Structure formats: structure tokens, C-alpha cells
Amino acid sequence: MGKKTTIYDIAKKLNITAATVSRALNDNPRVSQATKELVVKTAAEMNYEQNRLALALKSGKSMNVGVIVPYINRNFFSTIIRGIEEELYPMGYHVIICQTHDEAKREKETVQNLLNAQVDGILMSLATDSEGEEHFKQVLKKNVPLIFFDRKKNVVGASSVCIDDFLGGFEATQHLIEQGCKRIAHLALNRSLDVYKNRFEGYRKALKKNGLEFNEQYIIELESDFEAGKEAAEKLMKLDPPPDAIFSATDHGALGAIKYIKSKGVKIPDQVCVVGFSNEPFTQFMEQSISSVDQSPLEMGKKAARVFLEQLEQKGKEKIVKEVVLTPKLEIRQSSLRNI
Amino acid sequence: MGKKTTIYDIAKKLNITAATVSRALNDNPRVSQATKELVVKTAAEMNYEQNRLALALKSGKSMNVGVIVPYINRNFFSTIIRGIEEELYPMGYHVIICQTHDEAKREKETVQNLLNAQVDGILMSLATDSEGEEHFKQVLKKNVPLIFFDRKKNVVGASSVCIDDFLGGFEATQHLIEQGCKRIAHLALNRSLDVYKNRFEGYRKALKKNGLEFNEQYIIELESDFEAGKEAAEKLMKLDPPPDAIFSATDHGALGAIKYIKSKGVKIPDQVCVVGFSNEPFTQFMEQSISSVDQSPLEMGKKAARVFLEQLEQKGKEKIVKEVVLTPKLEIRQSSLRNI
Numbered sequence: 049m050g051k052k053t054t055i056y057d058i059a060k061k062l063n064i065t066a067a068t069v070s071r072a073l074n075d076n077p078r079v080s081q082a083t084k085e086l087v088v089k090t091a092a093e094m095n096y097e098q099n100r101l102a103l104a105l106k107s108g109k110s111m112n113v114g115v116i117v118p119y120i121n122r123n124f125f126s127t128i129i130r131g132i133e134e135e136l137y138p139m140g141y142h143v144i145i146c147q148t149h150d151e152a153k154r155e156k157e158t159v160q161n162l163l164n165a166q167v168d169g170i171l172m173s174l175a176t177d178s179e180g181e182e183h184f185k186q187v188l189k190k191n192v193p194l195i196f197f198d199r200k201k202n203v204v205g206a207s208s209v210c211i212d213d214f215l216g217g218f219e220a221t222q223h224l225i226e227q228g229c230k231r232i233a234h235l236a237l238n239r240s241l242d243v244y245k246n247r248f249e250g251y252r253k254a255l256k257k258n259g260l261e262f263n264e265q266y267i268i269e270l271e272s273d274f275e276a277g278k279e280a281a282e283k284l285m286k287l288d289p290p291p292d293a294i295f296s297a298t299d300h301g302a303l304g305a306i307k308y309i310k311s312k313g314v315k316i317p318d319q320v321c322v323v324g325f326s327n328e329p330f331t332q333f334m335e336q337s338i339s340s341v342d343q344s345p346l347e348m349g350k351k352a353a354r355v356f357l358e359q360l361e362q363k364g365k366e367k368i369v370k371e372v373v374l375t376p377k378l379e380i381r382q383s384s385l386r387n388i
Numbered sequence: 389m390g391k392k393t394t395i396y397d398i399a400k401k402l403n404i405t406a407a408t409v410s411r412a413l414n415d416n417p418r419v420s421q422a423t424k425e426l427v428v429k430t431a432a433e434m435n436y437e438q439n440r441l442a443l444a445l446k447s448g449k450s451m452n453v454g455v456i457v458p459y460i461n462r463n464f465f466s467t468i469i470r471g472i473e474e475e476l477y478p479m480g481y482h483v484i485i486c487q488t489h490d491e492a493k494r495e496k497e498t499v500q501n502l503l504n505a506q507v508d509g510i511l512m513s514l515a516t517d518s519e520g521e522e523h524f525k526q527v528l529k530k531n532v533p534l535i536f537f538d539r540k541k542n543v544v545g546a547s548s549v550c551i552d553d554f555l556g557g558f559e560a561t562q563h564l565i566e567q568g569c570k571r572i573a574h575l576a577l578n579r580s581l582d583v584y585k586n587r588f589e590g591y592r593k594a595l596k597k598n599g600l601e602f603n604e605q606y607i608i609e610l611e612s613d614f615e616a617g618k619e620a621a622e623k624l625m626k627l628d629p630p631p632d633a634i635f636s637a638t639d640h641g642a643l644g645a646i647k648y649i650k651s652k653g654v655k656i657p658d659q660v661c662v663v664g665f666s667n668e669p670f671t672q673f674m675e676q677s678i679s680s681v682d683q684s685p686l687e688m689g690k691k692a693a694r695v696f697l698e699q700l701e702q703k704g705k706e707k708i709v710k711e712v713v714l715t716p717k718l719e720i721r722q723s724s725l726r727n728i
Contacts, residue, residue, distance in 0.1 A: 095493075112505060120469065120485065126461035133489075142501045145460065145485040149473075153435070161482045165452060165505055303673070333643070335675040 053094045062090055075109070081361060085139065092140040113141050113356065114162035116172035118150040118199075123328045124345050125173065128197055131349020132171060139357065141168070152177045159183040163190060169356045174199040176238045193359035197352045198343070199241055207359065209352045209372040213243045216341040216376035217250025220295050220323045223339075223378055225258050227321050227386045229293035233266040233284050235277060235301045247297045247325060266291055270301050277304025285312065292320055293384070299324035299331055299340055306338065306383065321384040337381035344374055393434045402430055415449075421701060425479065432480040453481050453696065454502035456512035458490040458539075463668045464685050465513065468537055471689020472511060479697065481508070492517045499523040503530060509696045514539040516578045533699035537692045538683070539581055547699065549692045549712040553583045556681040556716035557590025560635050560663045563679075563718055565598050567661050567726045569633035573606040573624050575617060575641045587637045587665060606631055610641050617644025625652065632660055633724070639664035639671055639680055646678065646723065661724040677721035684714055 055073070059066040064083070072079045072087035079087075113136055117125040133143050144167065148154040155175040162170055163186065170187055173196065181203055187194045188205040200208040224232050232255065239245040248267075255262050265287060270276035277300060284291050285308075296302035302324030309320055316322060316336065324331060327342035355370050362368060395413070399406040404423070412419045412427035419427075453476055457465040473483050484507065488494040495515040500523065502510055510527055513536065521543055527534045528545040540548040564572050572595065579585040588607075595602050605627060610616035617640060624631050625648070636642035642664030649660055656662060656676065664671060667682035695710050702708060 110505070112501065119466075120460040121463060121466035123461060126459075129460065129487075133487075142498065143486070144505070145487070146483070147469075147473075147485070158482065161452065165450070165484070330670055330673055333670055333674070 053091070058087060058090055058094060061094070062086065088140045089138055092138060109168050110166040111141055112144050112165065112167045114165070114167040114170045114172075115143055115145050116148060116155065116158050116162070116170065117145070118148055118173060118175055120145060120147045122326075124198075124326045124343060127345035128173075128349035128352070131346040131351075132353045133349075134346075135350045135353035135357070148175045150175045150177075152179050156180075156183045159187060163187060163192065167192065168360070169193040169195070171195045171197060171352050171356060173197050174201055174241065176241060193356050195352050195355050195359075197348055199243055205367060205369060207355050207370040207372075209348050209355060209370075209374070210243070211343045211348070211374045211376045213246035213376070214250040214253070216325065216343070216378070217247035217295070217297075218254045219250075219376070219378045220325070220339075220341055221251045221254035222258075223380060224293040224295060224321050224323060224384060225254065225260065227293070227317070227384060229321050230260060231263070231266065231289060231291045232260070232293040232295060233268070233291035235280050235294060235296040235298070235305065236267060236269045237297050237301075239269065244297050251295055270298070273298055273300035274304040277301035278308040279304075281305035281308040285309065285314065290320075294320065294322045296322070296324050299326045299328040299338065302338055302340070302383075303330070306336075317382065317384050317386050321386065323378075323384050327379055331379075331381065336383060339381045339384040340379055342377040342379055344377070348374060393431070393436045398427065398430055398434060398436065401434065402426065428480045429478050432478060449508050450506040451481055452484050452505065452507045454505070454507040454510045454512075455483055455485050456488060456495065456498050456502070456510065457485070458488055458513060458515055460485060460487045462666075464538075464666045464683060467685035468513075468689035468692070471686040471691075472693045473689075474686075475690050475693035475697070488515045490515045490517075492519050496520075496523045499527060503527060503532065507532065508700070509533040509535070511535045511537060511692050511696060513537050514541055514581065516581060533696050535692050535695050535699075537688055539583055545707060545709060547695050547710040547712075549688050549695060549710075549714070550583070551683045551688070551714045551716045553586035553716070554590040554593070556665065556683070556718070557587035557635070557637075558594045559590075559716070559718045560665070560679075560681055561591045561594035562598075563720060564633040564635060564661050564663060564724060565594065565600065567633070567657070567724060569661050570600060571603070571606065571629060571631045572600070572633040572635060573608070573631035575620050575634060575636040575638070575645065576607060576609045577637050577641075579609065584637050591635055610638070613638055613640035614644040617641035618648040619644075621645035621648035625649065625654065630660075634660065634662045636662070636664050639666045639668040639678065642678055642680070642723075643670070646676075657722070657724050657726050661726065663718075663724050667719055671719075671721065676723060679721045679724040680719055682717045682719055684717070688714060 055066050055069040059069045069087055072084045115129055146158045148158055152175050155178055169192055184203045194206040196208040200210055234251050236248050237244045239248055268280040294305050302322050306322055314320055324338050324340040327340040331338035331340045351372050395406050395409040399409045409427055412424045455469055486498045488498055492515050495518055524543045534546040536548040540550055574591050576588050577584045579588055608620040634645050642662050646662055664678050664680040667680040671678035671680045691712050
């Protein structure tokens with residue numbers, strides 16, 4: 049291994065004194081925030097890793113940030129994580145990722161575990177069946193910033209970054225109505241989570257605004273994704289009359305529905321239009337591409353990271369909680385675009 | 389929150405004394421390994437979390453295991469991680485995931501970072517440009533088990549779990565030859581990594597065995613995946629004669645090649661057969677499904693976790709290093725199956 053970077057190397061590079069570098073790295077209030085950030089960034093660039101533990105011990109920071117998601121293998125979540133890393137890595141932070149497999153029990157354990165591992169912040173998305181607030185309160189009690197992204201809970205002291213799911217649901221449904229669809233089914237997921245509730249409410253609002261009847265039979269709440277999407281489509285296509293469009297709250301649900309519908313020789317989009325939600329990459333890869341609502345996950349991750357950094361700066365002062373809402377974007381593709 | 393589980397609850401459930409439970413949890417040599425495992429498993433099931441930190445402090449264990457992969461958003465890697473979790477979670481271990489974005493610099497930092505975070509073991513797959521051994525030696529010097537999966541390095545003291553990539557490359561190429569293909573191109577990735585070198589060698593061996601000429605022009609080493617696969621296909625299809633088959637060392641490379649070939653009106657599999665590697669889910673989802681070599685990632689993850697647990701048991705005794713090699717399985721689908 050090469051020669052280790054010292055604070056003298058960093059000082060030379062930035063043309064400041066080694067004492068200032070040391071103070072900056074130790075979060076001394078006599079150094080401005082701008083200088084601190086510059087020093088931390090430069091230290092990271094110059095590979096000042098070796099002394100990071102000593103720094104962490106002195107400053108009481110681990111320079112680790114914990115990120116918790118239901119599943120790492122959803123493009124939506126892995127892209128959010130990439131966004132978080134893109135913002136935090138240049139600031140000297142390392143991101144530790146944990147998945148809950150969408151289970152409330154694991155969510156609790158993982159939060160506790162990350163606290164034990166002394167992370168400087170927790171950025172997370174809820175498990176579908178998440179329950180209680182005690183584990184979140186423990187985080188905040190330790191003065192560790194807690195930022196929810198996408199699936200959030202209203203906990204006093206926690207911040208959040210989400211998209212406007214209501215608008216996403218509304219626009220997807222409005223688009224289907226504009227394609228001439230009149231009997232629009234909706235595949236929901238657990239509506240005790242805000243994200244799925246709001247997509248459903250957006251769907252309802254669009255029906256109402258266009259004078260279309262709301263039909264409870266056309267609403268199916270999926271327990272899982274791909275397979276459940278197939279089964280839901282089977283149920284729906286047996287109705288009399290069957291729906292002429294499906295707005296699914298997830299892309300995997302839409303994919304399952306499409307597979308079933310095609311297997312029955314029913315034409316998409318001529319007989320049934322389909323729109324998904326999340327804009328997972330496979331929606332583009334398919335030979336017949338799938339319309340979907342994009343949730344700008346990269347931006348969501350970056351924004352969550354920036355909220356975390358802001359909260360760190362407020363340490364000691366009064367905490368300002370942020371609630372950021374991003375705008376979704378409907379990507380219209382072959383599965384719902386009729387030649388009209 | 390409900391009443392906390394105590395060691396008395398665990399003792400009652402297992403019909404042993406609380407002292408035995410306590411000794412088992414503290415890794416006391418007077419308790420058999422079987423009892424220790426049973427107690428740890430039961431404690432995890434009964435939510436004995438709250439006391440985990442105390443346990444960790446007493447035993448010198450953090451009960452955290454670090455897993456490092458190039459990218460979390462590849463199904464191959466996320467499935468390995470799931471396999472690791474399925475084995476370790478019932479034993480009371482939590483898995484912390486880090487991604488290197490396939491960069492050597494981040495790999496070094498991440499290993500250091502996980503050591504700082506006091507993990508009990510590191511299970512990892514190399515970055516493509518991984519260099520040096522110093523960071524791996526540091527892990528082993530601290531008596532922390534190091535297990536490579538898939539992309540491994542031969543470091544004294546480290547174990548590994550891989551598939552037989554040579555066999556995978558050989559069988560994919562043999563299959564293409566049996567479809568009547570004679571001019572088989574190969575899309576490789578960085579062959580300084582064993583996995584890609586061995587897939588290439590397997591390909592060469594199959595050509596040789598069948599008396600087919602090896603043509604250097606038909607070998608393209610991709611720098612990335614999907615886009616590079618497109619460009620590679622463009623180059624290959626301009627050759628005279630162009631290849632009548634492509635064996636790609638990655639599924640994303642195969643996907644890019646297929647997209648380009650189809651856009652030129654060339655028929656798959658009639659004019660060009662294509663086989664990928666990794667059996668990513670999209671290879672099945674495609675309307676024309678893609679043949680691919682399955683690497684049994686779930687089994688690979690479970691096996692790596694079991695090797696880790698074995699190494700823990702050997703603590704203090706002489707370390708036995710394991711090299712596990714799993715057998716790949718060729719999944720033949722529409723992109724390479726001719727009606728012959």
C-alpha cells in the first residue's frame with residue numbers, strides 16, 4: 049500500500065493550516081460549515097480512510113448511514129439507494145444497506161441493529177405491515193436523523209421524501225379514459241400504506257371527474273405481485289362485462305395481468321389497456337412495452353440524502369422536519385396507446 | 389411494546405436450565421455446539437433482540453455479517469444475498485449489505501469500513517478491477533472469516549463458493565454447435581477475472597472439441613453491458629461472414645445484441661442463435677425468451693453462509709479453507725432453439 053494521506057497533505061492541497069483541517073474533521077464549531085464540508089470532501093478524495101475510525105471516535109460519528117428497504121432487488125429501491133450513495137459518498141459517508149423482506153418484525157430488528165452499529169442516520173422505506181412507532185422513536189431519541197422515502201409514516205420528528213401518488217393514480221386513470229376506456233379496473237396493494245391508498249384515491253377521483261361509475265368489483269387488492277396479478281386478471285376477465293382497462297399500482301402486477309390476458313387471446317391495447325406503476329426497466333424491455341408511472345427514484349434518493357445532511361447541520365439547534373413531495377411522470381407506451 | 393423475552397422464557401420453552409441458556413448465549417465451551425445453535429435459534433424466534441447488544445459485548449460478537457457485491461440490483465447478486473440471509477437469520481445474524489459499484493477503490497474502503505463496524509465475517513464478490521490483497525489480509529489477520537462467492541481471488545486463508553464457469557461456457561457453446569451453428573461469436577467481459585476467463589476457455593474448448601476454427605474477430609470484450617452488447621452486435625454483423633451464433637458471458641450483453649440484431653430484420657434463432665449467462669429473470673419474461681446459463685445463486689448464497697458458520701466453529705483451532713464449486717445448468721429457450 050502507498051503512503052498514507054495525513055492532515056498535512058490535505059492542508060497543503062487546500063492551502064489552509066493543518067490545525068484547521070484537524071478542527072474541521074473534528075467538527076469544531078470554530079470552523080465554518082463550508083470549510084468543514086470542503087475538508088471532508090477533500091479527505092475522502094485523497095483516501096484519508098485509514099484515520100477514519102480515529103476521526104469517528106473523536107467526533108462521535110461513525111460516518112456510516114443505514115438504509116432500509118423492503119427489497120434490494122426492485123429497481124425502484126436500488127435506484128433510490130444509488131441516489132443516496134451519489135450524494136453521501138463524496139461527503140465521506142458509507143452506506144450500509146439492509147432489507148426487511150417486507151416484514152414488520154425484521155423492520156424493527158433492523159432499526160435496532162443499525163442503532164447498535166452506531167449509524168449517523170437512518171433513511172428508510174416501511175415494510176407493508178409495519179406496526180408501531182416505538183422503534184422509530186428510539187432512533188429520534190438518540191438524536192439520529194430519521195428520513196422516510198416513498199413508504200412513510202407520520203412520526204413526529206421524522207422527515208420524508210415521497211412522490212405525489214394521488215396525482216400518479218389520477219393521471220394514469222385520466223390517460224386510460226382518454227383512450228376511450230370506460231370500465232377501468234384497479235389492482236391495488238395493501239391500502240393501509242399511504243402510497244397505495246393515494247394511488248387508489250387518485251384513480252377514484254379521475255373516474256368521478258369524468259362521470260364514470262365506481263365499481264367495487266373492479267378493485268382487487270393483491271397480496272403479492274406477479275402471480276397475484278395473473279390471478280386478479282383471471283377474476284376480472286370472467287366478469288360480465290369484463291373491464292376494458294387495468295390500472296395496476298405495481299408493474300409486476302401489471303406484468304402478471306398482461307401475461308394472463310394475452311394467454312387468453314385478448315388483444316392489448318385494443319381490447320384492454322394496461323398501465324403499471326414504478327417504471328421498472330422491464331416495462332421498456334418488453335417487446336410490447338408497458339405504460340407506467342415513473343417515481344424518479346434517483347431524485348428521491350438524492351433528496352433524502354440532502355435532507356439527512358441538512359438535519360446533521362441542525363444538530364443541537366431545533367430540528368426542522370421536512371416533507372418533500374416529488375411529481376410523478378406518466379410514461380405512455382404500447383400497452384395503453386390506441387391508434388385513435 | 390409487549391413483555392420482553394428473558395432467558396427464563398427460552399429455558400422454559402426448551403426445557404433446559406436458564407444457566408444453560410445463558411452459557412449457550414455466551415458461547416461457553418461447556419455447552420455443546422448443538423445446544424448453542426438451538427438456543428440461538430430459539431432466542432431469535434422469541435424476539436430476544438433487546439439483549440442482543442449485551443450478548444454481543446460479552447461474546448465479542450456483533451452478530452452482524454457484511455456482504456459486499458458489485459451491484460445490488462442484479463438478480464444474481466440479490467438472490468445470493470437472499471440465500472445468505474435465509475441461512476444466517478435463523479441463527480441470529482443480521483446481514484449488512486454494501487455495494488462497490490464495481491470499483492476497486494470502493495471495494496477497499498468497504499472492507500475497511502465493515503471491519504471498523506466489527507462484523508463477524510465478510511462474504512463478498514470482487515469488483516472487476518479489484519487490485520491488491522492487503523485489504524483481504526487485514527480481514528484474515530483480525531481472525532474474521534472471509535468467503536468469496538462467484539468472483540473470487542486466491543488469497544491464502546480465504547474460502548470460496550463458485551460455479552464451474554468453464555463447464556457453463558462449454559455447455560452453452562456445445563448446445564449452439566448442436567443447433568447447427570458454425571461461426572460462434574463470444575461476448576466476454578474483463579477476462580482478468582476468473583469467471584469471465586473460464587467462460588471463454590470453456591467456449592474455446594467446445595470449438596476445439598468439435599473441430600471448429602477459433603476466430604479472434606468473433607471475440608469482443610465488453611466494457612459494460614446492455615449498450616456494449618448492442619455495439620458489439622453491430623460490429624459482428626458487419627463481418628464477412630457474420631457469425632451465426634453469439635454466446636454472451638452476460639445476459640445484459642445478450643439482450644443488447646438481440647435488440648440490435650432484431651432491429652436489422654435478422655431472424656433469431658433462424659439466422660443467429662443467442663445464449664446469455666446468469667439466467668436473470670428478464671430472460672424468461674421476454675416474449676422471445678433468452679437461453680441462459682443458470683448459476684444457482686440461491687444455493688451459492690446458502691453455501692457461502694454455511695462455510696462462514698463452519699469457520700466460526702473452528703475459531704481457535706486450525707482454519708480449514710473450503711473451495712466449493714457448484715454445477716451450472718443451461719436453460720435452453722427460444723433464442724437458441726431451432727426447429728431441427
